[in-house]
Every structure is written in C-alpha cells, then in structure tokens.
Amino acid sequence: MTGFAKFALSVQKVRAAIHNRRKAGAKDQRGSSLRNDLTDLPASSPWDLPVEIQIRIFAYSGITDFHPLRLVCKAFCELLTRNEHEIVRQYLRLRRHGTLPSPIDDDRTYTRSPSDDVVLLSDLFPPSKSARGGHLYTFKYLHGLRRRQMLCSRLCHYLADRILDRFIQTEPAVMKASFPAKRNERNALVNRGIASIRFHLAPLMYYTLYFLESYASARREHTNMLLQKYEAGQLPVPLPLEIRQRMYRELQIRILRSPPFTNTPALVATHHCMHLLVSYIRYAMSPDGQAEIDDSWISSLLTLAPFVRIVEFFSAEIGDGGSQRTQRKDFMYNFYQDTTKYEKDHMNSVVFARASTESLHSSVEDIWFAAAAVELRARRAIPHDVEHVWVWNDNQVALKTYATRLRDHLTGDVLAGIYASTSAAGDDALSKTGALKDCQWRPISSQSLRDEVPRRSQNTTISGILVTLEYENIVYKAALLAETNSSPNQRTGSTSLPLLLTRFPTALRQTFITFLSTNFDTYCSPLRLPSSFLCAGLETYIDTLRTQRPSASDTVEDVIKELQLTLSFSSSIAPALRSLNVSVARSSLVGFLRDQPGQSAPKSRSLQHKLRSPFIANLTSYLDTHLAMKLDLDGSSSDQPAKHHVRLSKVACAAFVLGGEGRVKLVVAADRDVGDGSEDSRGDKNELALEAGEILLRSVIRKAVVEDHSAT
Structure with a gap:
C-alpha cells in the first residue's frame, strides 16, 4: 500500500473517531441537561x-x-x-388573652380591676388610626408601650423607696419594737414593703401618665387652632396669661369628663396618686418642711416632659445607678433645656403674650388639682370612702394576670410586668427543659384533692392555687395552699396562703420565690418540721388506715410498704455521725402496730394527739431493748437528754415523705400498686390512701398557719 493510501486510511479513521465522539457528546449533553433540571429544583427551607x-x-x-x-x-x-x-x-x-386594644370612647369605663399591665396600657394608649381605616400596629407602637411601662415602673419603685425611707426615719421606735432586729431580716422586710407598694401603685401611675400626656396633646392641638385663627385675622392680639390659664383648666376638665375618668373610683385613685407624687417631690426638696418651695417648677416638671424628668429627679435624689452629683447635674441640664425649648417655641410666642415674671402654671394647683376638685365636688365624691383593696378570691382574670406576669418574669419580657433577668436559665436541670410554652394559675377547690363533685350543701371555697409551668420537655408544678377553715384573726381584704409546695429545680424555685416576694406582700422561708410533728404525722397516717378499714389487716403493709426513719444527732455528742437510718421491713410493720401488754401510751400523745396507734412507742421500746438506744422521738418525756441531742429528721415510705427541713412528698396516684387483691379491694385501698394523704397534708397546712402566726 502506497503512502497516500495509508494517509487516506488514517484520515478516515480520524473522521470516524471524531464522529463517534460527537455522537457520544450529544448523548452526554442530553443527560446532563436532564440532571441540571433536577438539581435546579428548590430545596425545602424554613x-x-x-x-x-x-x-x-x-x-x-x-x-x-x-x-x-x-x-x-x-x-x-x-x-x-x-x-x-x-x-x-x-x-x-x-x-391580652385573645383581645386587641380599642380606643377609649364614651361608652367605655375603666376601674381598678386586676387587669394585665398590657391590657391597661394598650387600652389607655391605643395605636394611632390609619388614613385608610383601622389602626397602625407597628413595632414603634410596642416600643412606646414599653417605654411608658418602664417609666411608670421606675417611678413606682422610687416612690415606694421614699415612702418606706421616710417611715423608717420618722418612726424609729416602731421599727425597733415591731420589726426584726437583724439587719438582713429588716432589709428583706423593707424590700417586701417596697415591692408591695410598687405593685399597688403601678395601675394608678398609668392613669396619671395618661392624663399628663393627654393634657400635653390637648395643649398642642389648642395652640395650633389658635395659630390658625391668628393667621386668619380672627385673633387680633396675643392672649394674656389669665385667659391662657383659664383655657388650660377647661382642657383639663374636658379630659376628666371623658373615659377613663368618667369612672369615679378611677378619678379618686388617680387624685390620690397625683397627691402622693407631688407631696414627695416637695418632701425631697424640703424634708423638714421649713423651707418655702416655688411650686411653679414642679408644674413645669409635670408638663414639659411627663415622667421623664420626674424619674431623673428621684433617681438623682436616691443615687440610683451612679454618682448623685453627676445625676443631679444631668437632671438640671436636661430640665433647663426643656424650659428653654418651651420658651423659644415660635407658636407660643405668636399666640400668647409673654409674661417674663410669671410661668405658665403659677402653682401646682393649676395641674390636675384645681380641675379635679371641681369634678369631685360635681360628683359629690368629697369626702369619699376608702378605696377598696382587691384580692384574688373567685377572680379568674386575676389568675390569668399573675400567670402572664410570671411568664414574662421567667422569659425576661418587661412589657407585661416587672423585668427580671432569667438567671435560672443556666441551671443544669433547666438547660434540658426547652423553652417555656405555657404558664397557668388555676384555683384548687377544697373537693378537688379527691376529685369529687361538690354537693350543694358543701362549702366550695377555694383552698389554694395550682401553678403549672409547661416547658417543651417537662412540666413543673407548684401549689399555694390555704387552710380550709379561715382563721378568726385573719385580716379582711387579704388572702392567706401559708404553704407553698414546689416541684421545681433549685434555680427555678428561687426565681419563683423572688417573683412572689416582688409582686405580693409575702415572705417565703422553709417550714421546719420538728421531730414530734413527724411522729404525729406518721401515726396519724397509720391511724387513718387502721380505723377506716379495721377488718383488713394488710392495708397498712400494702400502702406503706417499707418504712425508713432517719435519726439526726447533735454534733456535740456525735461529731462524726450525722444521721442513722432505721428501716422497718414490710413484714415487720404489723408487729410494731400491736399493743404491748402492760405498756401505756405516752402522756403527750394521749392528751395532745389522742392517737390510737402504738407504733412510735413500740419502736422506741424496741430500740431501747435491742440496741440500747434510749430515744425520745415524740417528745413525750421532758427530762430526757436524748430529746436535746437526737431527733427524728425524716420519715419515708411508699406513701409519703416528711422531712424536718421542709420536704413533703405525697404519693396518691390512683393506679399505684397496693397488693394482689381484687380490683375493688385495690380501689378501696387507693381511696383510703388518698384520704390519709389528705389528712396529713391538712396537718402540714395547719402547722404552716401556726408558724405564720408566730412569725408575725
């Protein structure tokens, strides 16, 4: 084959290879385009x-x-x-529990009913209306509500602090005779007083702020109207100060004759709050009352920047958050800027005549007090009755309010209540709970402990409050319990809940106690249960099981099962031995419940408790005989040395746990295993265990009531 022929053959092979490659490339192109179409599909996203x-x-x-x-x-x-x-x-x-704010109109009145702060604030300060209809719900509106709430909250705190500080200074004998001697206890009492006053002042401050802001807005609108008349030639000369003051008083009366002040109790309460505010501004300037104070600057303090400068004034007076000297300089500078800005206002200088020697409001009476006096006399509210104090009984709105405030307290939201940092979030137990989903406060009736429907003849008074905190991964509960029979010396107009039972982690429990101390007139401390009470509680429980079903000998064993008693020793006699556990097996319980021949019950039990169970007496005799431990667990012997050095600190069994350091646990589950008997027998034993647990719980509540009365 010649060279040319070889070359022609090589060219044909190259052409065939290129052709085949092009065909393969076309197939790949069709496949890749299909894959690209698939990859272009949007992926799922939040x-x-x-x-x-x-x-x-x-x-x-x-x-x-x-x-x-x-x-x-x-x-x-x-x-x-x-x-x-x-x-x-x-x-x-x-x-707002499913509602939205609505503007104040003539058909709506407001009282001091326990509403949520957000409900009251957003109703007093609704969102502005839109030109297209409806209202403008914006983040700016929420920040405005939060700013007002923070101003009122701080001012209430400062006023409460000044009230108690004045009481301490003017009544040293009362403080020394009636209040704790220890400084930390007295400080805790003062803090509770400040929190209580602050809690009751908060809604009144919202009304006061509403009046001051409404008055400022009415003055601006009135000035604009007069300016338009002046420019139209209908106002030939600037108005003198006397006419100006008369116009402003008419504006105030117009505000007081519109909601929410159409409600006379709201008007009276706001009048008291205004008087309290002004009186303590005067007291801060002249504590001894000797110096004469120019009230005109107080009126300027109320009108130029409502509550903003007043909060700065009290903050500088107390020295809250820094140097008093620096805070006072800042307050004086800001207040001077406010007055200068008002004096240089162009509209005021055109409409009103200048009066360099007189201020806009010559006296603080020109702000609120003169107009309020006219309105109170017109309604025949001078003199008036003492304001009613609201309590929570039979008020579901109050429980919803407290639930909202506790939720905001735990989450750190400041709009609906007092701000508190969520320091409990760092606890190991709380780190696994997830976010807080719901917070509920529900009443506990006296019959709900046994899930019975109350008869008409039964008393259905509320005996407590159940607080439920539902997190993503767990549910925590706490109970505030009251004595069913009200004490004769209980104060009217107040609710006594002497016992708090919690199933919270330590950090969450401390946060909850702080919330109670901040929002209520209360003080929480561990309930110490003495050895005699633990013995009485154990014998009461056993006695209930035995007397209700005397024919069933296995009831006590099936309900209590194994019993464990913890004995604690004084460090003076046993420095290396803190406690000793005494276990009573299930099979041995019956032996300790038999009456021993020739043995009488101790006088303390026979006279005070009137119990029929000989368990403690038999156990004490057994320990004395077999272990040479002569104990006085129930305190029946007054001259025993063991009474001062050995005490019963814990009683634990399958039905309940009682601890001397304030631990109480009741197991009353309806499906609890109580033996191998029939279903009816198990049901009877469950009902009997529930009744015994209820009796034991009521004895703990009575103990808490006694401790509360002795502490006060």
Whole structure:
C-alpha cells in the first residue's frame, strides 16, 4: 500500500473517531441537561412554612428582639417588614388573652380591676388610626408601650423607696419594737414593703401618665387652632396669661369628663396618686418642711416632659445607678433645656403674650388639682370612702394576670410586668427543659384533692392555687395552699396562703420565690418540721388506715410498704455521725402496730394527739431493748437528754415523705400498686390512701398557719 493510501486510511479513521465522539457528546449533553433540571429544583427551607405559623413564632419574641432579628439576614428583614402589622397584632393577642386594644370612647369605663399591665396600657394608649381605616400596629407602637411601662415602673419603685425611707426615719421606735432586729431580716422586710407598694401603685401611675400626656396633646392641638385663627385675622392680639390659664383648666376638665375618668373610683385613685407624687417631690426638696418651695417648677416638671424628668429627679435624689452629683447635674441640664425649648417655641410666642415674671402654671394647683376638685365636688365624691383593696378570691382574670406576669418574669419580657433577668436559665436541670410554652394559675377547690363533685350543701371555697409551668420537655408544678377553715384573726381584704409546695429545680424555685416576694406582700422561708410533728404525722397516717378499714389487716403493709426513719444527732455528742437510718421491713410493720401488754401510751400523745396507734412507742421500746438506744422521738418525756441531742429528721415510705427541713412528698396516684387483691379491694385501698394523704397534708397546712402566726 502506497503512502497516500495509508494517509487516506488514517484520515478516515480520524473522521470516524471524531464522529463517534460527537455522537457520544450529544448523548452526554442530553443527560446532563436532564440532571441540571433536577438539581435546579428548590430545596425545602424554613420559609416554606405557612406565613401564619411564621407570624406566630415571631410573636413569641420580646419587644427588644424585633430590631436585632431584622439585622440577622435579608429574609428576616423582609419577613418582619412585610408582616409587621400582623406580628404586632398577634403579639398583643398573646398578652391580652385573645383581645386587641380599642380606643377609649364614651361608652367605655375603666376601674381598678386586676387587669394585665398590657391590657391597661394598650387600652389607655391605643395605636394611632390609619388614613385608610383601622389602626397602625407597628413595632414603634410596642416600643412606646414599653417605654411608658418602664417609666411608670421606675417611678413606682422610687416612690415606694421614699415612702418606706421616710417611715423608717420618722418612726424609729416602731421599727425597733415591731420589726426584726437583724439587719438582713429588716432589709428583706423593707424590700417586701417596697415591692408591695410598687405593685399597688403601678395601675394608678398609668392613669396619671395618661392624663399628663393627654393634657400635653390637648395643649398642642389648642395652640395650633389658635395659630390658625391668628393667621386668619380672627385673633387680633396675643392672649394674656389669665385667659391662657383659664383655657388650660377647661382642657383639663374636658379630659376628666371623658373615659377613663368618667369612672369615679378611677378619678379618686388617680387624685390620690397625683397627691402622693407631688407631696414627695416637695418632701425631697424640703424634708423638714421649713423651707418655702416655688411650686411653679414642679408644674413645669409635670408638663414639659411627663415622667421623664420626674424619674431623673428621684433617681438623682436616691443615687440610683451612679454618682448623685453627676445625676443631679444631668437632671438640671436636661430640665433647663426643656424650659428653654418651651420658651423659644415660635407658636407660643405668636399666640400668647409673654409674661417674663410669671410661668405658665403659677402653682401646682393649676395641674390636675384645681380641675379635679371641681369634678369631685360635681360628683359629690368629697369626702369619699376608702378605696377598696382587691384580692384574688373567685377572680379568674386575676389568675390569668399573675400567670402572664410570671411568664414574662421567667422569659425576661418587661412589657407585661416587672423585668427580671432569667438567671435560672443556666441551671443544669433547666438547660434540658426547652423553652417555656405555657404558664397557668388555676384555683384548687377544697373537693378537688379527691376529685369529687361538690354537693350543694358543701362549702366550695377555694383552698389554694395550682401553678403549672409547661416547658417543651417537662412540666413543673407548684401549689399555694390555704387552710380550709379561715382563721378568726385573719385580716379582711387579704388572702392567706401559708404553704407553698414546689416541684421545681433549685434555680427555678428561687426565681419563683423572688417573683412572689416582688409582686405580693409575702415572705417565703422553709417550714421546719420538728421531730414530734413527724411522729404525729406518721401515726396519724397509720391511724387513718387502721380505723377506716379495721377488718383488713394488710392495708397498712400494702400502702406503706417499707418504712425508713432517719435519726439526726447533735454534733456535740456525735461529731462524726450525722444521721442513722432505721428501716422497718414490710413484714415487720404489723408487729410494731400491736399493743404491748402492760405498756401505756405516752402522756403527750394521749392528751395532745389522742392517737390510737402504738407504733412510735413500740419502736422506741424496741430500740431501747435491742440496741440500747434510749430515744425520745415524740417528745413525750421532758427530762430526757436524748430529746436535746437526737431527733427524728425524716420519715419515708411508699406513701409519703416528711422531712424536718421542709420536704413533703405525697404519693396518691390512683393506679399505684397496693397488693394482689381484687380490683375493688385495690380501689378501696387507693381511696383510703388518698384520704390519709389528705389528712396529713391538712396537718402540714395547719402547722404552716401556726408558724405564720408566730412569725408575725
């Protein structure tokens, strides 16, 4: 084959290879385009959730979280901006128990009923109206509510502090004779007093702030109207100061004759709050009352920047958060700037005549007091009855209010209540619970312990409150229990709940106790149960089981099962031995319940407790005979040395646990294993165990009542 022929054959082979490669490339192109089409399909993301669910998720955030969430990413910013109206509405519904704020009108009145702070604030300060109809629910509106709540909360705290400080200074003999001598206990008492006064002042401060802001808004609108008349030639000369003051008083009377002040108790309560506020401003300037005070600057303090400068004034007076000298300089500078800005206002200088020697309100009486006196006389409310004190009994709204405040206390939200940092979140037990989903306060009736339907003849008074905290992974509960029979020396208008039972981690329990001490006139301390009470509680439980079913000899064994007693020793006689456990097996319980021949019950039990169970007496005799331990567990012998050095510190069994350091546990589950008998027999034993547990619980409540009365 010639060279040309070889070359032609090589060219054909190359052409065939190129052709085959092109055909293979076309197939790959069709396959890759198909794969690219598949990969271009959008993947699932959190934004695939329905917008209603996204709005509800964001509504659980705090007010201060919305702006940082906008900065997280562009998607968050677009979502929050696009759904701002719906998120704010949902946020308010969650904190107003399903309702939305509505503007104040003539058909609506307000009282001092225990409403949530958000409900009262948002009703007093509703969102502004939109030009297209409806209202503008914006994040700015929520921040405005939060700003007002913070101002009122701080001012209430400062006033409460000044009230108690004045009482301590003017009544040293009463403080020394009637209050604890230890400084830490006295400080704790003062803090409880401040919290109680602050709690009762909060709704009144909202009314006061509403009046001052409404008055400032009415003055601006009135000045604009006069300016329009002046520019139209209907007001030839500037108005003198006398006419100006008369106009402003008419504006105040108009506000007092519109809701919420159409309700006379609300008007009276706000009048008292205003008087308290002004009197303590005067007292701060002249504690001895000797110096003459120019009231005109107090009126300027109330009108130019409502509550803002007053909070700065009291903060500088107390020295809260820094140097008093620096705070006073800042207050004086800011107050001077306010007065200068008002004096240089163009509209005021055009409409009103200048009076350099006289201020706008020559006396503090020109703010509220003169107009309120006219209105109170017109309603025949001078003199008036003492204001009623509200308590929680039979008031479901109050329980919802407390539940909302506790939830906000735990989550750190400041709008609906007093702010508290969630320091408990760092606890190991709480780190696994997840987020707080729900908080409920429910009444406990006297019949609900046994799940019985109360008869009409039975007393259905509330005997406590059940607090439920539902987290994502666990549910915690606490119970505030009251004595069924009210004490004759109990104060009227108050609710006594002497016993608190909690099933909380340590950090959560401390946070809950802080919430109670902050919002109520209460003080929580561990209930110490003496050895005699533990013995009496054990014998009461056994006696209930035996007397209700004397024919069934196995009831005590099936309910109590194994019994364990913990004996604690004084360090003076046993420095290396802190405690000793005495276990009584299930099979040995019957032997300790038999009456021993020739043995009489101790006088203390026979006379005081009137019990028929010889368990403690037989156990004491057994320990004395077999272990040479002469004990006095129930305190029946007054001259025994063991009474001062050995005590019963814990009683534990399958039915209950009683601890001397304030531990109480009752096991009353209906499906508990109580033996191998028939179903009816198990049901009877469960009912009997439930009744014995209820009797034991009531004895603990009575013990708490006795301790409460002895402490007060």
